Amino acid sequence: MFLNRVELQRDLISSYNEYPFSIPTIKTLDRLEIENQVTFFVGENGSGKSTLLEAIAEKCGFNTAGGGRNNFYDVHRSESALGEFIRLSWWPKVTNGFFLRAESFYNFASHIDEVAAFKSYGGRSLHEQSHGESFMSLFSNRFNGNAIYLLDEPEAALSPQRQLAFLRILHDLVQEGDSQFIIATHSPILLGYPNATIYSFDEESIQEIKYEETNHYRIMRYFLENRERFLKDILQGEE
Structure with a gap:
């Protein structure tokens, strides 16, 4: 465990009527305790989970478009709107890690091409691999432990098998005892x-x-157990 608490610095906020403080979960946030090596953020789009994860990434010094502390490249509107308003508590503090942002991974892959850092990602350009293969190359080669990993919807490019x-x-990284994951996912x-922790x-x-208790589990279970009825209700309406 490295990161153990996220706090909203309310004394720095002038208005709760503007983004991101207009998001209910951000508006009501005081502190969030992180007590597990693996923590998941879940919720509908716009619920604030990615906003908070991005802010954590900025406070860690990671590129908020995706990458670690040494990945320098620019993507339009990649800065965090919340980062300067939160405080992180560490024990001990770690500087190694990575922020995966699925929606801007293409830009990250282009950056890796530009700096010719293929060895750290399996020895082959991420653009020469399928989307799922490039994500797995990142996880297999770049994630080495003694670090915190912040992942925003890593499943976006992964089949169920992957x-x-x-x-x-x-699991292998967690079992070694020196990795922490915070993952926003559907x-x-x-x-x-x-x-x-969810x-x-x-x-x-x-x-x-x-x-x-997650909607993700409940909806998927109901769909798999009642597929024909579920699709009939959705596509045709109840008779």
């Missing part, structure tokens, strides 16, 4: 990682919930 392979990589597969952003305030 999501399971990613969980194996995550994936019921990733959320199933044993003993992880924070839901779907209510007025951030709430810790169990895996079986």
